[in-house]
Amino acid sequence: MEKKFGIKEVVAMGIGTALFVVLTNVQIPLVIAPNTYLQPRMAIMAFFAAVFGPVVGGVIGLFGHALGDAIFYGSVWWSWVFPEAVVGIVIGLFAKKFAVKEGGFNTTANIISFNVIQVVSNAVAWIVVAPVLDILVYSEPANKVFAQGAFAFLGNVVIIGVLGTILLSVYSGISGKSSDLKMED
Structure with a gap:
């Protein structure tokens, strides 16, 4: 498999x-x-990760x-910086599967x-990584950071699920049509 x-x-x-x-x-x-x-920036990161892959998603998050x-x-x-990168990387790992650039995102399966994938990546990032780092790095109280993590997880899932899906769907529809263009003789 060639990576570009x-x-x-x-x-x-x-x-x-x-x-x-x-x-x-x-x-x-x-x-x-x-x-x-609730932050729309998460949908932007998820969009770029799903289109361009894990390096792009991770860099944008970080x-x-x-x-x-x-x-x-x-x-x-x-x-809270590193969990953003985790979400971007994990979503980006599946970019090829989503077929956004090829115009194939708009299937129920994709x-x-x-x-x-975005729910799982957000769960790992916000229910595990962020609270654990808050406790280890900043000595924050566990009950506070696990509550914050749970709500950040829910908020990100909603934002990415709605806005991210819409952005990817529209872009995939446009991208797929533009790749059908052929040069005339």
Whole structure:
């Protein structure tokens, strides 16, 4: 299996990271858990990961979150940066299966597959990785961070499930049609 990584992927990382950072302040608070929000930036990262693969998804999650924290909050909360990268990497590992670029995403099987994978990746990232890192790195109380992680998981699943699926569906429909173009004689 040949893996291609070129200028398109580098540009995707730049654009995706920039969008992720810009969307850092677009958030709907989940009042039940402190410092936990619905954030559309997760759908952007999932979109780029599903189209361009795990390196692009991981870089956008890692650098997008770190830069967003640094710019808007003045410091980086690393225990939540790494889980973003985990989600991007895991979704990206299945990019070929989703067939977004080829115009094949809009099948029930691919949409379900994408959403199962994003749910599992978010569960690992937010129910396991983020709380454990919060406890180990920042000595945060377990009950607080596991509650935050659970709500971050639910919020991300909803945002990616709705907005991410819509973005991928529209892009796949357009991408599939443009690949049908043939040069005239």
